[in-house]
Amino acid sequence: MGNRIVIIEDNKDIREAFTLLLNLRDDFSVVNAYSNCEDALKNIEEDAPHIVLMDIDLPGMSGIEGTKIIKKNLPSANIIIITVFENGKTVFDALCAGATGYLTKNSDRDRLMSAIDEVIKGGAPMSSKIARLVVQSFQKNMNSPLTSRETEILSQIAEGKSYTNIADTIFISKETVKYHIKNIYIKLQVNNKADAIKRANEDRLI
Amino acid sequence: MGNRIVIIEDNKDIREAFTLLLNLRDDFSVVNAYSNCEDALKNIEEDAPHIVLMDIDLPGMSGIEGTKIIKKNLPSANIIIITVFENGKTVFDALCAGATGYLTKNSDRDRLMSAIDEVIKGGAPMSSKIARLVVQSFQKNMNSPLTSRETEILSQIAEGKSYTNIADTIFISKETVKYHIKNIYIKLQVNNKADAIKRANEDRLI
DNA sequence: CCATAAACTACCCAATTTGGGGGGTACAGG
DNA sequence: CCTGTACCCCCCAAATTGGGTAGTTTATGG
Numbered sequence: 244m245g246n247r248i249v250i251i252e253d254n255k256d257i258r259e260a261f262t263l264l265l266n267l268r269d270d271f272s273v274v275n276a277y278s279n280c281e282d283a284l285k286n287i288e289e290d291a292p293h294i295v296l297m298d299i300d301l302p303g304m305s306g307i308e309g310t311k312i313i314k315k316n317l318p319s320a321n322i323i324i325i326t327v328f329e330n331g332k333t334v335f336d337a338l339c340a341g342a343t344g345y346l347t348k349n350s351d352r353d354r355l356m357s358a359i360d361e362v363i364k365g366g367a368p369m370s371s372k373i374a375r376l377v378v379q380s381f382q383k384n385m386n387s388p389l390t391s392r393e394t395e396i397l398s399q400i401a402e403g404k405s406y407t408n409i410a411d412t413i414f415i416s417k418e419t420v421k422y423h424i425k426n427i428y429i430k431l432q433v434n435n436k437a438d439a440i441k442r443a444n445e446d447r448l449i
Numbered sequence: 450m451g452n453r454i455v456i457i458e459d460n461k462d463i464r465e466a467f468t469l470l471l472n473l474r475d476d477f478s479v480v481n482a483y484s485n486c487e488d489a490l491k492n493i494e495e496d497a498p499h500i501v502l503m504d505i506d507l508p509g510m511s512g513i514e515g516t517k518i519i520k521k522n523l524p525s526a527n528i529i530i531i532t533v534f535e536n537g538k539t540v541f542d543a544l545c546a547g548a549t550g551y552l553t554k555n556s557d558r559d560r561l562m563s564a565i566d567e568v569i570k571g572g573a574p575m576s577s578k579i580a581r582l583v584v585q586s587f588q589k590n591m592n593s594p595l596t597s598r599e600t601e602i603l604s605q606i607a608e609g610k611s612y613t614n615i616a617d618t619i620f621i622s623k624e625t626v627k628y629h630i631k632n633i634y635i636k637l638q639v640n641n642k643a644d645a646i647k648r649a650n651e652d653r654l655i
Numbered sequence: 656c657c658a659t660a661a662a663c664t665a666c667c668c669a670a671t672t673t674g675g676g677g678g679g680t681a682c683a684g685g
Numbered sequence: 686c687c688t689g690t691a692c693c694c695c696c697c698a699a700a701t702t703g704g705g706t707a708g709t710t711t712a713t714g715g
Contacts, residue, residue: 311591314591315591315592318591335587338584338587338588339587339588339589340589341588341589341591342584343581343584344584361577364577365577365578365581366577366578366580366581367577367580367581367583367584367585368580369580369584371567371570371571371572371573372571372572374572374573374574374575374580375549375571375572375573377573377583377584377587378544378548378549378550378573378575378583379573381541381544381545381583382544382545382547383545383546383547385517385520385521385524385547386521390689390690390691392690392691392692393690400609401607401609402643402646402647403606403607403609403642403643403645403646403647404643405643405671405672405673406672406673407671407672408643415691415692415693416692416693416694418692418693418694418695419691419692419693419694421673421674421675422691422692422693423691423692424673424674425674425675425676426690428674434674434675435673435674436609436673436674437608437609437610437611437614439609440608440609441608441609596660596661596662597661598661598662598663599661611700611701611702612701612702613700613701621662621663621664622663622664622665624663624664624665624666625662625663625664625665627702627703627704628662628663628664628665629662629663630702630703631703631704631705632661634703634704640703640704641702641703642702642703
């Protein structure tokens with residue numbers, strides 16, 4: 244029951260260190276180690292990895308692009324990103340692309356091992372800061388200037404509904420919907436739907 | 450430097466077991482343990498906890514409602530949910546309410562300790578299944594019927610932009626935007642914005 | 656090399672939506 | 686009693702939307 248592992252990392256030293264380290268475990272088997280996504284993709288179906296350790300900053304295609312394509316061609320692969328990047332955009336791009344875990348490169352060797360174990364057990368290993376970023380992305384603004392009715396209506400605006408449609412779903416008149424939207428626009432200092440939705444997302448109002 | 454901890458858990462045995470266990474550590478100090486949110490909220494500012502261990506299924510106000518109010522009154526508090534629920538809705542409601550961590554009740558005592566350590570270090574401890582749920586919530590559909598241009602335009606529709614606005618931001622004519630939207634509607638089998646956005650969210654197209 | 660898909664542009668039309676301006680009632684909490 | 690919130694109604698002009706039809710160009714793959 245050796246778990247098949249593929250490594251994609253352009254730094255030769257790191258690549259070889261990972262390979263040696265992981266092969267020490269008899270339930271792990273590094274089937275291939277590549278220096279770029281293009282080469283890895285040529286063999287991804289034959290390699291049939293359960294787990295891919297993926298760098299982001301690679302020559303040619305980025306690890307995020309590579310993640311998308313691997314998940315398309317081999318959806319069962321669990322991809323763990325290992326990178327120096329810990330800014331929000333990169334993290335969320337990687338997760339959207341289909342990454343299962345996200346470790347920063349300061350993680351020690353034990354953490355790498357335990358991350359793979361976690362993935363096998365159905366988890367999603369992340370470095371502390373990354374996990375906090377991810378969790379914070381769900382949190383709503385606790386000091387919204389909007390009333391609950393206004394928030395409710397703004398949510399539906401963000402779903403693309405028309406005033407008429409909103410009125411029908413929350414059982415008030417269209418005129419009342421307009422009344423609330425006018426107040427929302429005043430409070431958010433905007434004067435159209437798009438800007439209101441933008442503010443709502445920026446300020447986590449919905 | 451004792452980290453102030455408050456426990457909110459209606460089961461007396463668990464509440465007392467947690468209290469005893471945590472007080473074994475000299476860097477932890479359980480300042481109070483309550484059986485419901487209402488009582489806890491009366492003293493939350495004097496208790497001034499760094500960390501709150503919170504059950505969800507409580508008499509009176511739920512732990513999720515309680516989390517919202519605590520985060521409103523004491524935003525610096527880090528709330529760790531400890532519960533039997535591991536369904537998606539409950540998890541996301543808790544995170545939206547402001548929870549920093551989420552453990553299921555089958556977690557062992559060491560996990561409880563390490564979770565608190567993680568929170569103090571700036572992390573967001575989650576049980577394996579929960580972390581996977583959270584990470585999966587970001588993943589896009591790899592088999593979208595839409596072309597990349599269509600996806601791009603649908604995203605902007607979902608941001609509440611008008612055709613004109615979209616046309617200007619991606620430097621194509623308004624007529625071309627209309628052309629793409631017609632095709633999007635055909636592919637998604639809808640005939641208006643709201644339904645398209647709904648389908649896009651259901652099928653994780655954007 | 657040809658077929659196909661994708662991206663692009665254009666014009667027509669009717670119905671709906673939107674944003675802004677008024678005006679009002681009712682109820683709850685400080 | 687006053688303020689905030691929620692509710693409802695009218696008017697208006699401009700913009701948006703959805704649907705139809707009719708093309709060009711570019712790139713990719715069989």
